[in-house]
Each structure stands twice: as C-alpha cells, then as structure tokens.
Amino acid sequence: MPSITDPMTIRGLTLRNRIWIAPMCMYSVDALDGVPTAWHRVHYGALASGGTGLLVVEASAVVPEGRISRQDTGIWSDEQRDAWRPIVDFAHERGAAIGIQLAHAGAKSSTRPAFGPDAGSGSLAIADGGWQTVSSSAGSVMGLADARALSVDEARDVVDAFVAGAVRAADAGFDLVEVHGAHGYLLHQFLSPLWNTRDDELGGDLDGRATLLLEVVRAIRAALPTMPIVVRLSATDWTEGGLTADDAATISTWAQEAGADLVDASSGGLVRAAIPVGPGYQAHLAQHIAAAAVPASAVGLIETGEQAQAIVDSGVDAVRVARAALRDPHLPIRWARELGVEVDWAPAQYARAY
Ligand SMILES: Cc1cc2nc3c(=O)[nH]c(=O)nc-3n(C[C@H](O)[C@H](O)[C@H](O)COP(=O)(O)O)c2cc1C
Structure with a gap:
C-alpha cells in the first residue's frame, strides 16, 4: 500500500503526494463578474505553498446562471481564464498540481451566501439580482425558489458550456478538471431518482439519469485527450429511494469508460437527510468505488495523517481535505512530519520554521 506521502500519476500527471485540497467556494467575487480576485490569489497561494499534491x-x-451565488468564480469568460492564470502559475512554482471544479448549480443557483452584501439564507430574489433557476425537473430543491425543467436541447447546451469551461481551464494552465456531479447541484439533480422525474432520454433508469453527466465527461475527453478528469459524486443520498453506494460504483465505472480518471466520493446535498457525520464518515463510499476498480479519493472529516493513511491502506488512492486545510494550509507538510517522513514541500523561504 502506498504512503499518503507517495506520488501518484493520473493520465500522465504526477502529483507529489496523496494529500489533496478539496474545492471550497469562497463567495468572494464582489464585482459579481466571476473573475477571481486578490483574495483568491492569496488564499490559493497559501494552500499551494502548504505541500498539497493537488489543489482543486x-x-x-x-x-x-450556474453560479450558487452572485459572488462565485466562473470559467465562462476569457477574462476569468486570464485571472486564473497567475494562480495556476504560482501553484506550479510551489510544486502543486492545480485543478478547477467545473460547476452548474441548477436549482441550487441564485442563493444568498453566508456573508457579504447578499448575506442571508435561501434564494436571492430576482428583484434583488437573482435569476430563474433550471434543473432536470421543475420545482423547489431544499426549499429554494422553484426551478424550471431544462429541455433536452438546453441540457445539451450545458454540456457544451462544460466543455468550453474545460478548454478555457486548459488554456489557463490548469492540470486537471473536476466535474461537479455532487451536493445536489445540476448534474446530481439529473442523477438522483429523488429529483429527476423526466420521461425522456435524460431520465428514467440509472442509465438515463446518468446520460448528462456521461455526455459531459465524454465531450471533455474528446476536446482534451490528455487532460486528467476527476468526477465528484454524491455517492449516496442517505435517503430511501435515492442514490446508493452501489449506484455510485456503477456510475463511476461508466464515467471511467467515458474518459474520467478518478472519482471523488462525497455525499448528500439534494434532500435533507440524517447523515451520520463523524470522522471519515464518507470513506466507505470511496472504498466501494475503488473496489469496482475505479481510482477513488475519500473526503469528509479526515483530520489526521494517521487517519488519512488508514484510508489509503484500505484501498483508496488519495484523501482530500477541506476545512482542516482552512485552519492550517500547511497541513500536508505537518501530516508528513507527524508520520516521520522527510519531505521537501515547504517553501525555501520558510525553511527556518522547520
Ligand atoms: C467553505 C466551504 C466551501 C465549499 N465549497 C465547495 C465547492 O465549491 N465544491 C464542492 O464540491 N464542495 C465544496 N465544499 C465541500 C468540501 O469540498 C468538502 O467535501 C467538505 O467540506 C467535507 O470535507 P472536510 O470535512 O475536510 O471539510 C465546501 C466546503 C466548505 C467548508
């Protein structure tokens, strides 16, 4: 079994270790144009300096209209691409691979973030700058404003937008793209039987519900043959009648056939559910995907190096951390030291601290 401090190669991209930073919305684009700001340069610069193998x-x-909030970053414009470039270049200078999560929030778009000028909860009203949301099926997800159902043609436009985003990401120098298929957002709204009630080619059985996600993966693969692709899934809805770990393993196998290289196993986000939150509470979902011979990463309350190593020992390829890395951007370096492994991931400027 590899150590979490060992490198890993995905489609020709070598990552210096298996301790990765999971994507985290910063809701910090005050200009509302999706263009990353000084905050993003400093925040991602710190994370890239902390030793991670892969920062997404x-x-x-x-x-x-796919933004969760007006303050989200985007990858739909060339101006956004150009503003991501220095962030990408700095990560590379620090030895970290860097990816971008491509997203469409569907019925969970146009919401109020927890802080800033739109602070609040629930949907941002159209009168306040919000917009009509779209989904696989019409109605309200999680008590938010009613979405309208996309036509098949409109759904295919979404596929094209994911591809255009991936191509822009490649032009900005990103090493990898991640397709957001989790947390109750648009692609999950298509995947889950709890929400997708369509009777056309984009609904019905698991095969039909997975069509849109797989078209996104296939189309990105066709446009970017050498670009590593991660798919993030909510690998269970934690609800009777919803997506199960077995469904997630099946979707992962199909995604791999469509050109994905690794699946990250998150969970939930579409309906309110009793989630047994605790240390490593989603790791079994990644194990289930890895057991189906699809490279997988685990995420969710992985907070010590020992715990991370035990998860990799169980057959999962890598771990991802989110909140613990906000508290300590240098967590990968700290974990390596705690495990007694000498690493050269710290910036030379910080050598005297070690
Ligand atoms: C501030 C914050 C923002 C997040 N934004 C995203 C996001 O943009 N995309 C995503 O897939 N997950 C997002 N998440 C979920 C994390 O990627 C991660 O799956 C979750 O926090 C569990 O990992 P942790 O216990 O290590 O924090 C976010 C989490 C936090 C705390």
Whole structure:
C-alpha cells in the first residue's frame, strides 16, 4: 500500500503526494463578474505553498446562471481564464498540481451566501439580482425558489458550456478538471431518482439519469485527450429511494469508460437527510468505488495523517481535505512530519520554521 506521502500519476500527471485540497467556494467575487480576485490569489497561494499534491479550486460556474451565488468564480469568460492564470502559475512554482471544479448549480443557483452584501439564507430574489433557476425537473430543491425543467436541447447546451469551461481551464494552465456531479447541484439533480422525474432520454433508469453527466465527461475527453478528469459524486443520498453506494460504483465505472480518471466520493446535498457525520464518515463510499476498480479519493472529516493513511491502506488512492486545510494550509507538510517522513514541500523561504 502506498504512503499518503507517495506520488501518484493520473493520465500522465504526477502529483507529489496523496494529500489533496478539496474545492471550497469562497463567495468572494464582489464585482459579481466571476473573475477571481486578490483574495483568491492569496488564499490559493497559501494552500499551494502548504505541500498539497493537488489543489482543486472552488466550484466555478460554466455559465453565469450556474453560479450558487452572485459572488462565485466562473470559467465562462476569457477574462476569468486570464485571472486564473497567475494562480495556476504560482501553484506550479510551489510544486502543486492545480485543478478547477467545473460547476452548474441548477436549482441550487441564485442563493444568498453566508456573508457579504447578499448575506442571508435561501434564494436571492430576482428583484434583488437573482435569476430563474433550471434543473432536470421543475420545482423547489431544499426549499429554494422553484426551478424550471431544462429541455433536452438546453441540457445539451450545458454540456457544451462544460466543455468550453474545460478548454478555457486548459488554456489557463490548469492540470486537471473536476466535474461537479455532487451536493445536489445540476448534474446530481439529473442523477438522483429523488429529483429527476423526466420521461425522456435524460431520465428514467440509472442509465438515463446518468446520460448528462456521461455526455459531459465524454465531450471533455474528446476536446482534451490528455487532460486528467476527476468526477465528484454524491455517492449516496442517505435517503430511501435515492442514490446508493452501489449506484455510485456503477456510475463511476461508466464515467471511467467515458474518459474520467478518478472519482471523488462525497455525499448528500439534494434532500435533507440524517447523515451520520463523524470522522471519515464518507470513506466507505470511496472504498466501494475503488473496489469496482475505479481510482477513488475519500473526503469528509479526515483530520489526521494517521487517519488519512488508514484510508489509503484500505484501498483508496488519495484523501482530500477541506476545512482542516482552512485552519492550517500547511497541513500536508505537518501530516508528513507527524508520520516521520522527510519531505521537501515547504517553501525555501520558510525553511527556518522547520
Ligand atoms: C467553505 C466551504 C466551501 C465549499 N465549497 C465547495 C465547492 O465549491 N465544491 C464542492 O464540491 N464542495 C465544496 N465544499 C465541500 C468540501 O469540498 C468538502 O467535501 C467538505 O467540506 C467535507 O470535507 P472536510 O470535512 O475536510 O471539510 C465546501 C466546503 C466548505 C467548508
């Protein structure tokens, strides 16, 4: 079994270790144009300096109406691409691979973030700058404003937008793209039987519900043959009648056939559910995907190096951390030291601290 401090190669991209930073929305684009700011340069610069093998930047919308909030970053314009470039270059200078999460929030778009000028909860009203949301099926997800159902043609436009976002990401120098298929956002709204009630080719059985996600993966693969692709899934809805770990393993196998290289196993986000939150509470979902011979990463309350190593020992390829890395951007270096492994991931400027 590899150590979490060992490198890993995905489609020709070598990552210096298996301790990765999961995407985290910063809701910090005050200009509302999706263009990353000084905050993003400093925040991602610190994370890239902390030793991670793979930093994936926050859910970045492939179309303006796919933003969770007006303050989200985007990858639908060339101006956004150009503003991501220095962030990418700095990560490379620090030895970190860097990816971007391509996202469309669907019925969970046009919401109020927890802080800033739109602070609040629930939907941002159209009168306040919000917009009509779209989904696989019409109605309200999680008590938010009613979405309208996309036509098949409109859904295919979404596929094109994901591809355009991926191509822009490649042009910005990103090493990898991640397709956001989790947390109750648009692609999950298509995947889950709890929400997708369509009777056309984009609904019905698991095969039909997975069509849109797989078309996104296939189309990105066709446009970018050498670009590593991660798919993030909510690998269970934690609800009777919803997606199960077995469904997630099946979707992962199909995604791999469509050109994906690794699946990250998150969970939930579409309906309110009793989630047994605790240390490593989603790791079994990644194990289930890895057992289906699809490279997988685990995420969710992985907070010590020992715990991370035990998860990799169980057959999962890598771990991703989110909140613990906000508290300590240098967590990968700290974990390596705690495990007694000498690493050269710290910036030379910080050598005297070690
Ligand atoms: C501030 C914050 C923002 C987040 N934004 C995203 C996001 O943009 N995309 C995503 O897939 N998950 C997002 N998440 C979920 C994390 O990627 C991660 O799956 C979750 O926090 C569990 O990992 P942790 O216990 O290590 O924090 C976010 C989490 C936090 C705390």
